[in-house]
Amino acid sequence: MRLAANDLTFRAGGRAIVDGVSLEARPGEFLALVGPNGSGKTTVIAMLAGLKRPHGGAVTLDGRPLSGMHRRDIARVLALVEQQAETTERLTARQAVELGRTPHLGALSPWGTRDDAIVAGALEAVDMAPFAERLWHSLSGGERQRLHIARALAQEPQVLVLDEPTNHLDVEHQFGLLALVRRRGGTVLAALHDLNHAAMFADRIAVMEAGRLVAVGAPTAVLTPGLIAEVFKVAAEVEIGADARPFIRFARPALRAERRPA
Numbered sequence: 001m002r003l004a005a006n007d008l009t010f011r012a013g014g015r016a017i018v019d020g021v022s023l024e025a026r027p028g029e030f031l032a033l034v035g036p037n038g039s040g041k042t043t044v045i046a047m048l049a050g051l052k053r054p055h056g057g058a059v060t061l062d063g064r065p066l067s068g069m070h071r072r073d074i075a076r077v078l079a080l081v082e083q084q085a086e087t088t089e090r091l092t093a094r095q096a097v098e099l100g101r102t103p104h105l106g107a108l109s110p111w112g113t114r115d116d117a118i119v120a121g122a123l124e125a126v127d128m129a130p131f132a133e134r135l136w137h138s139l140s141g142g143e144r145q146r147l148h149i150a151r152a153l154a155q156e157p158q159v160l161v162l163d164e165p166t167n168h169l170d171v172e173h174q175f176g177l178l179a180l181v182r183r184r185g186g187t188v189l190a191a192l193h194d195l196n197h198a199a200m201f202a203d204r205i206a207v208m209e210a211g212r213l214v215a216v217g218a219p220t221a222v223l224t225p226g227l228i229a230e231v232f233k234v235a236a237e238v239e240i241g242a243d244a245r246p247f248i249r250f251a252r253p254a255l256r257a258e259r260r261p262a
Ligand SMILES: Nc1ncnc2c1ncn2[C@@H]1O[C@H](COP(=O)(O)OP(=O)(O)OP(=O)(O)O)[C@@H](O)[C@H]1O
Pocket: 012, 013, 017, 035, 036, 037, 038, 039, 040, 041, 042, 043, 044, 083
């Protein structure tokens, strides 16, 4: 499925925090969205997932305007893992993941053994099966994040939209998650802060700066020392690995009063 943003604008606090952004995640591709804090990534994602209505422009799913679709119909094909998601209810880990099945249930399609199997598979996929009966509030930040991802997987979406999904995750689970969403196929749009994650897993990378899209393309085309210096304000060298993907080596900033070990 193709998820497209056409000339999106969103205003808040008297300015355009997203300004004329056009972008598309093509069927089956992993598109990474990168950019400094406050550049508008979460706002773009909220519009793409139908949570925020754009003040200008439109979002389409396979050419169909999102604004004309019911929330439940969107949720049957698109799942969102938010940057800041909490649940206040007293839920077990399993119940939190079961919520992912909600858009598929109805009077004519009650909960069944297939739903149980999907939920079990999603818990397994994020390495949370042993925690299934634990209460939400007893889990660590990374464990909760993994459940949010499992909930989205249980939704069996054709389009998966993730806002900083590797937040709180240890290195094994960061790579595990990114490899998992790549492997499962479908269209993926993920806001990522770690440029090396984007370099390793994305088909294309879109770069935002101050509400605008400033670059989009293959990792090697986008992640250049020049762009990294200009947009992210850090010096870096970029090596192209044997897998033809860039690897970014950030320069350590100069420290004014460097303390030396005695
Ligand atoms: N209601 C609001 N009123 C004023 N400014 C807002 C409002 N909502 C968001 N903003 C501003 O819009 C900008 C874009 O926010 P957004 O959350 O989309 O950025 P982001 O790229 O996701 O950043 P981060 O990397 O920190 O998650 C920020 O500067 C934010 O402070």
